[in-house]
Each structure stands twice: as structure tokens, then as C-alpha cells.
Amino acid sequence: MRRAGTVTGAVPRPGLRERKKQRTRDALVRAALELFATRGYEGTTVDDIAAAADVSQRTFFRYFASKEEVTFFVPRLAESHVVEAVRGRPPGEAPLETLRRAVLDSWDDIHATIEQLVPLDLHLRVYRVIESTPALLAAHLRRATELEEELARIIAEREGLDLDADPRPRVLVAAFGGVIRVTERLWSAGDDISVAAMHDLMAAYLDRLGPALAENWRTDRAPDRRTET
Amino acid sequence: MRRAGTVTGAVPRPGLRERKKQRTRDALVRAALELFATRGYEGTTVDDIAAAADVSQRTFFRYFASKEEVTFFVPRLAESHVVEAVRGRPPGEAPLETLRRAVLDSWDDIHATIEQLVPLDLHLRVYRVIESTPALLAAHLRRATELEEELARIIAEREGLDLDADPRPRVLVAAFGGVIRVTERLWSAGDDISVAAMHDLMAAYLDRLGPALAENWRTDRAPDRRTET
DNA sequence: TGTCAAGTGTCAGCGGCTGTCACTAGCCTC
DNA sequence: GAGGCTAGTGACAGCCGCTGACACTTGACA
Structure with missing residues (x-):
């Protein structure tokens, strides 16, 4: 259990910021895949994905260069x-x-x-x-x-x-x-x-x-x- | 069942309408390829192609389902x-x-x-x-x-x-x-x-x-x- | 605790693509 | 060869993927 900002360890636990980012990315991935599987790819808009992951559309594009990439x-x-x-x-x-x-x-x-x-x-x-x-x-x-x-x-x-x-x-x-x-x-x-x-x-x-x-x-x-x- | 103007041959000469269509399609193809080769694919808009072939953008999409297709x-x-x-x-x-x-x-x-x-x-x-x-x-x-x-x-x-x-x-x-x-x-x-x-x-x-x-x-x-x- | 920057939302805009509708012009019939 | 039919077209409006700009919030660190 390392604290944020730790110095030791081969793989130091990432800070809160980093963890939050990862959670957002995972949420986007899961939301996207779930939507694709149910509504299809073209039937899903980026706005849908962003909404399902509770972020703005602009944020989606900060994590993934394209709708394709998240797939x-x-x-x-x-x-x-x-x-x-x-x-x-x-x-x-x-x-x-x-x-x-x-x-x-x-x-x-x-x-x-x-x-x-x-x-x-x-x-x-x-x-x-x-x-x-x-x-x-x-x-x-x-x-x-x-x-x-x-x-x-x-x-x-x-x-x-x-x-x-x-x-x-x-x-x-x-x-x-x-x-x-x-x-x-x-x-x-x-x-x-x-x-x-x-x-x-x-x-x-x-x-x-x-x-x-x-x-x-x-x-x-x-x-x-x-x-x- | 021959069309007007056609008399002979297994492959009847297409009417004016048909020939005009073919000319338009060829013009679009040539214009598109020429533009792609010089400005690149993404650097060329469908409006550019349509303008170069002297038709409206809407007409381009009546001949080709996408910019990709003409390529x-x-x-x-x-x-x-x-x-x-x-x-x-x-x-x-x-x-x-x-x-x-x-x-x-x-x-x-x-x-x-x-x-x-x-x-x-x-x-x-x-x-x-x-x-x-x-x-x-x-x-x-x-x-x-x-x-x-x-x-x-x-x-x-x-x-x-x-x-x-x-x-x-x-x-x-x-x-x-x-x-x-x-x-x-x-x-x-x-x-x-x-x-x-x-x-x-x-x-x-x-x-x-x-x-x-x-x-x-x-x-x-x-x-x-x-x-x- | 204050400073800084990373991360985010908002807004405005471009380009690919589609639906709609009115109009023009080949084609066909009489 | 006049008139009706319809394929082909242009004009317009709108959706969606994607981007740039800018201001605001919040975690990181001295």
C-alpha cells in the first residue's frame, strides 16, 4: 500500500489523478462496447457513449482519437x-x-x-x-x-x-x-x-x-x- | 425493345441520357483521383471534387456512396x-x-x-x-x-x-x-x-x-x- | 496554503453524408 | 412535334464525427 507520491517500489501506485483517469477510460471503454453490442456501431453516437460514461463528448475525444479507437x-x-x-x-x-x-x-x-x-x-x-x-x-x-x-x-x-x-x-x-x-x-x-x-x-x-x-x-x-x- | 436511335448490335448504343451519366461519372472519377494525387485524400473535400467536375455535392453522392468509393x-x-x-x-x-x-x-x-x-x-x-x-x-x-x-x-x-x-x-x-x-x-x-x-x-x-x-x-x-x- | 498544470465542460465550426423538394431535360407516346 | 412522364439534378436543411479555443475545477507539490 503505497501513498500517492511515493518514491520507492518498481511500480509505484499511481496518484489519485492517474487512477481517476484510468477509471474514466475504463468506463468509456465499457460503455462503448456495451452500446456497440446492443445498438450496433453506427447506431451508437459518441454522445451516447459519453453520456453513458458521464463525461462530455469532448472528453471522450481526449481519451480516444476516434470512435473506432475505443472499439x-x-x-x-x-x-x-x-x-x-x-x-x-x-x-x-x-x-x-x-x-x-x-x-x-x-x-x-x-x-x-x-x-x-x-x-x-x-x-x-x-x-x-x-x-x-x-x-x-x-x-x-x-x-x-x-x-x-x-x-x-x-x-x-x-x-x-x-x-x-x-x-x-x-x-x-x-x-x-x-x-x-x-x-x-x-x-x-x-x-x-x-x-x-x-x-x-x-x-x-x-x-x-x-x-x-x-x-x-x-x-x-x-x-x-x-x-x- | 430497342431504344430510340438504336438499330443494330448485341450491345445497343446507350441513349443520350446514359452517355451523359457516364461522362459525369468519369469526370468525377478523374477529378477526384487528380485531386487526391496532388492534395492528398483528406486534403480534398467532396465539394472540391464536385466543383472540379462541375456538379453539385449532392450529385457526387448520387454517383458514389462515399468519398472512399470513388477512390x-x-x-x-x-x-x-x-x-x-x-x-x-x-x-x-x-x-x-x-x-x-x-x-x-x-x-x-x-x-x-x-x-x-x-x-x-x-x-x-x-x-x-x-x-x-x-x-x-x-x-x-x-x-x-x-x-x-x-x-x-x-x-x-x-x-x-x-x-x-x-x-x-x-x-x-x-x-x-x-x-x-x-x-x-x-x-x-x-x-x-x-x-x-x-x-x-x-x-x-x-x-x-x-x-x-x-x-x-x-x-x-x-x-x-x-x-x- | 498558495501556485501550477492536468483534466474537463462549453461553445463554435468544418466536413462527410442524407432526406426532401422543386425543377430541368431526355425519353416515349400519340 | 406536342405533351406527359420520370431520371437526374441543384438547393437547402440537418445529423454526426471530430477539432480548436478558452475558461473553470481540482489534484499535485512546494
Whole structure:
């Protein structure tokens, strides 16, 4: 129990001001997500959100640059777990395996992070709103490619490669990201919203990545060499 | 059921009304793209575009649902060529090869389609604006995933598969799409904006798709079996 | 306790976008 | 070729996301 203005400690308890700010931000996030989930994104005005959080519209825009930004506050927190997980993988591991394990192993942490702010159920409902609202889906995809760029940098560094000279990091991450997005969409559209379901779906789809590139699907074997020019 | 003035041909010449409409739309597209390329997207108001095309703002919105839509008028035309090319590939071809050849072979048609409306140079400048404007980049990515969904449907149909039962069509297209996007970005950022340069870049990156998923990059061989769970 | 600045509310305004309504001008019929 | 129909348009009013300016309140700290 530290007092405001404390000097000691690695993570000193923030002052009243800081705590109040955090409470306001959380209130705005929760109010926004709740409204989005019930009335939809376009059916919710910023004034509505501000009113629900009991602040002025101007204050909303001091916390979030846009209505869009508040929507992705929780996902942004979740993403950082994946980035950290990739960074924490043992060196020498095959790149695709690094990404695969990082994502699959992060799910518990991500789950905990989400629940700290909003119920998982609300998160899912908002995710469905994102998928079905063109403006939000677009923003979601843009954020995803930014994350991919960061992951490509990390992979390139791990492998000691120049990102602009060797295509493989970006190519790998692009393919990987594509599969992740497909599974996210299927998961959110499905019935089983458990973390385990998401985990299994991703694992299954990632395992199909190799075979899907294979020469001929009908043989149902994966004959290795793909399009040799 | 021929209209006045039309006598022959499977594609009757449209009436004055229709031609006037097309002229107005083309004028709006050209005015918009020219302004975007010079002043930037956000630096251009819809009033500016309407004024440049000599119509009212209200009329602009009768032709395009949004400022964003006019930006993607040309790309949308180009995309249809790719879809047609995929449809036209010989049956029995390996799916990845189908996509690869369809995209690579479409470039001349795409080039012609673009030039019919605006100079290729202007198109490229607008593309750079798209890449560097968050709102437009987001819209671009959303449109790309919609296209991917359509391609996945076509691939599944070619292979006689149920899109929702077999992950491979979506997985393949997602991986493929990711690589295409990476190459587009590199091309637009580079110096050589020729069609040939784009073609070669895509071919090279697509050929790296297999190796990038391979076990270990350092051996520089592609040992086939990837992440077996 | 007084000073300072962070945080906030209020107000005014711009730009994207929409609904409405009256008017003009191609098109079609007689 | 005159007149009616309606697609296309301009003018206007208004909503909503977002921003700048300014004054007021309140936590932080000497």
C-alpha cells in the first residue's frame, strides 16, 4: 500500500489523478462496447457513449482519437501478448513453428487480459459487430497488417536476415496472418466461443497450410514441391 | 425493345441520357483521383471534387456512396479481370498454380483497363496515397478480403469441395492474398512502376511461398513436412 | 496554503453524408 | 412535334464525427 507520491517500489501506485483517469477510460471503454453490442456501431453516437460514461463528448475525444479507437482498445492489449510470445520463443526454432506456438500458447494470457476489462461474452459480441460493420472490419484488417509487419521484423531479426532483401519473413507472416484471420472469422461465427475451441480451430487450420499449397488436392497427399517456376 | 436511335448490335448504343451519366461519372472519377494525387485524400473535400467536375455535392453522392468509393472505382474494374482469369483456367490444374497464373496473366488486361480511364502514372500516385492514408488502406484491405472470399468460392467449386467443410480453399487463398499484398506494397514503394516489374516481383515472391513455410531457413532447402502437430 | 498544470465542460465550426423538394431535360407516346 | 412522364439534378436543411479555443475545477507539490 503505497501513498500517492511515493518514491520507492518498481511500480509505484499511481496518484489519485492517474487512477481517476484510468477509471474514466475504463468506463468509456465499457460503455462503448456495451452500446456497440446492443445498438450496433453506427447506431451508437459518441454522445451516447459519453453520456453513458458521464463525461462530455469532448472528453471522450481526449481519451480516444476516434470512435473506432475505443472499439479496438481491448484487442490492442491482446495483441501485445502475441508479440511478446514470439519474442520469447527459443532461437533456432523453425519460423512457422515459432509463430504457431506463440499464438497458440498466448491464448490463456489473452483471455485473462480481456476478462480484466470486460466479460468474454461481451468481447465476442463486439467482435461480431466488428466483422459485420464494414468500417470496423476495414480498421481491423489494417491493424492486422501492422501487426504482421512487426512480426515480420521480429522473425527477420531472429533469423539474422535483412527484411528488405529476403522475401521469406514477409511472405511467411502474410500467409500465417491470412490463416489466422480466416480462423478468427469462423470462430466468431460459430457456436463454441470457448478459448479451447479457438485454439483447436487455429491449430487445425495452421496444419492445413502446407497441404493447401500442395500440387494436387485430389490425391489428398501433400507432394511437397509446389510451383517450381 | 430497342431504344430510340438504336438499330443494330448485341450491345445497343446507350441513349443520350446514359452517355451523359457516364461522362459525369468519369469526370468525377478523374477529378477526384487528380485531386487526391496532388492534395492528398483528406486534403480534398467532396465539394472540391464536385466543383472540379462541375456538379453539385449532392450529385457526387448520387454517383458514389462515399468519398472512399470513388477512390476504388478503377481498382474494382481491375479486380474483375483476375476473377475472370481464375474462372478461365483449365480444370485439373493445381489450385495454387491456378491463382498464380491467373494473376500473372491478367496484368496486360488490367493495364489496358486502367489506361482507358486514367493514365497509369496517375493510378500509381493514387495507389501511394491509398497506402499512406490509414482510412484508405483499411478500405483497400477490406476489399481485398472480399475478393479473397470470392476466389475461395471459385477454387472450392473447381475442386468440387464444400467451402465450409474443407479449410484448404480459404487457407490457400489467404496465404496467396497475403503474398500479393506484400508485393503490391513493395511495387508501389519502388522505382520501377512498369507492368513487367510488378509481374516479376509477384512471380518471385509467390515462388518463395513454399520455402518460407519450410522447416528451417538456414539449410535453404525446403524439407517438405511442416509443423506436424 | 498558495501556485501550477492536468483534466474537463462549453461553445463554435468544418466536413462527410442524407432526406426532401422543386425543377430541368431526355425519353416515349400519340 | 406536342405533351406527359420520370431520371437526374441543384438547393437547402440537418445529423454526426471530430477539432480548436478558452475558461473553470481540482489534484499535485512546494
